[in-house]
Amino acid sequence: MRTLRENKINFYKNELNFRKIAQELYKDNATEHSIYICDLTKVQRQFELWQDCLPNIKPYYAVKTNNDALVVKTLAELGAGFDCASVEEMQMVLEAGVTGDRIIFAHPCKPLSHLQYAQQHQINISTVDTEFELFKLKQHFPNSDIVLRFRSDAKICGWPLGKKFGCEAQTDTAALILLARSLQLKIAGTSFHVGCECEDLEAFVRALSTARELYDVGKMLGYDMNFVDIGGGYHGGNNEFFKKIAKTISSSLDLYFGNEPIKCISEPGRYFVEAAFTLVCKITGKREMRNALGQLESIMYFINDGKYGSFIDTGRDFSNVMYFSENHLEQQKYKTTIWGPTCDSTDKIVDNLYLPRLHRGDLLAFPNMGAYTLCLASKFNGIPLPKVVYYQQQN
Ligand SMILES: Cc1ncc(COP(=O)(O)O)c(C=O)c1O
The missing domain is CATH 3.20.20.10 (Alanine racemase)
Incomplete structure (x- = not known):
């Protein structure tokens, strides 16, 4: 259990800038954990x-x-x-x-x-x-x-x-x-x-x-x-x-x-x-699926959190997932599957999502992740538990 003393609160003025915070948190590959931004x-x-x-x-x-x-x-x-x-x-x-x-x-x-x-x-x-x-x-x-x-x-x-x-x-x-x-x-x-x-x-x-x-x-x-x-x-x-x-x-x-x-x-x-926690995950690997003509049809991403971590609840709405990349992204979107980090083949977070072609190291941010997530996460396969960083609006 985290103790209160370890928890530092960061203050913000108008709106939380998730892109900026997420990219800062993962700067220089400093962490392999998934990270919650708690407002x-x-x-x-x-x-x-x-x-x-x-x-x-x-x-x-x-x-x-x-x-x-x-x-x-x-x-x-x-x-x-x-x-x-x-x-x-x-x-x-x-x-x-x-x-x-x-x-x-x-x-x-x-x-x-x-x-x-x-x-x-x-x-x-x-x-x-x-x-x-x-x-x-x-x-x-x-x-x-x-x-x-x-x-x-x-x-x-x-x-x-x-x-x-x-x-x-x-x-x-x-x-x-x-x-x-x-x-x-x-x-x-x-x-x-x-x-x-x-x-x-x-x-x-x-x-x-x-x-x-x-x-x-x-x-x-x-x-x-x-x-x-x-x-x-x-x-x-x-x-x-x-x-x-x-x-x-x-x-x-x-x-x-x-x-x-x-x-x-x-x-x-x-x-x-629920709405106070946004989970930021990193793409650690990917697989591109092509048809017989060699055309890109769908993409799989492997990220650093999954069904044995924050995504045990399978009934989530993923339509509002955010993606942050430091590379230029094409307009075109591809059928996407997102897999969790463990060796279990059922460790799948979502299928049938449409996202642009992302890259290893890009970030995905899932809003509304505060309920029945962190408290259920296990360290199955030795995957580290997510971390939490805290924000509060300055009056
Ligand atoms: C006894 C009891 N009270 C309250 C709650 C919280 O429910 P909810 O998150 O739907 O508000 C639960 C959830 O399982 C519960 O079992």
Whole structure:
């Protein structure tokens, strides 16, 4: 894990000049790593947009999305809360100066040592979706504030989570609340996650309607139930869509909870970081494919990051890839395949892209690479992990 002290922030005035920064970073073949350009101002802007659109919902950044220390520090200073899934994540957030009451331990299945760590650091709120987890809490953390996670899936989303997490609202929740009561545990409220990159506006309406039903059930059984956690699932690179979702969420909260004294939180991950990171890669090799007449038909490039590094998520949009060359480039574009650096033949980043004829040493820059990238990268084949350089706009 990088420490805060190693991280230097570079300041810029108007716009970030990716070409200039990328070429400077790779000057004289000084590095073989792929490099992230992180614009912390974008993280701040996302926070401000959140405050404008959803002022009554406190964002708890899902650290799993990108556990970069400066991102965590930036959000901590802005006043965000944090969704953590493990000791390491909790530790990192606490080290950024955040107190336990601004953290939710949002993993519904918690290893004991992680639970003990949460208890020692007054991280009291945690998510549960089975009776087994209730028994675990009874034994190891009986005075925690429990949030029941129920399943409520978006009809269209990039990454559904409901098959793995969330109890069935209609059949399981009342039984779990009753069990919690008999174990003298405290149920604080409910949570859900509609699925990542949700495209279904109505998903939040349905989920909040269910949350209200469970609120009533919990109240009937003697609990306050004033904690409503609406999970994550927002796009990171499409703020217009976020504004629409935010409107739907606000009106559904009004509709279902009106003046009820609830504390509403959300666990956005991708939303805060996706657009803040641009990945710059170097072309380390190429192969030109010709037809029987010797005419150039398509080109393969081999670059210094791949499927086992930053590109594990295969559903990316590559239409906005930038290319930087110190050579003159012809106008003509060729069918292009980009391969990752390992010996695995499935380590392919993209096919069917059209780019001009590039050269070894030229650079490719991929925008919107801040979510579920760096945190998933492995050193398979001994390929070094990417580095990060930081930028922030000067006021
Ligand atoms: C419990 C929980 N909360 C929040 C998130 C963040 O989701 P997103 O990046 O879609 O906002 C996830 C992602 O897997 C999650 O599992």
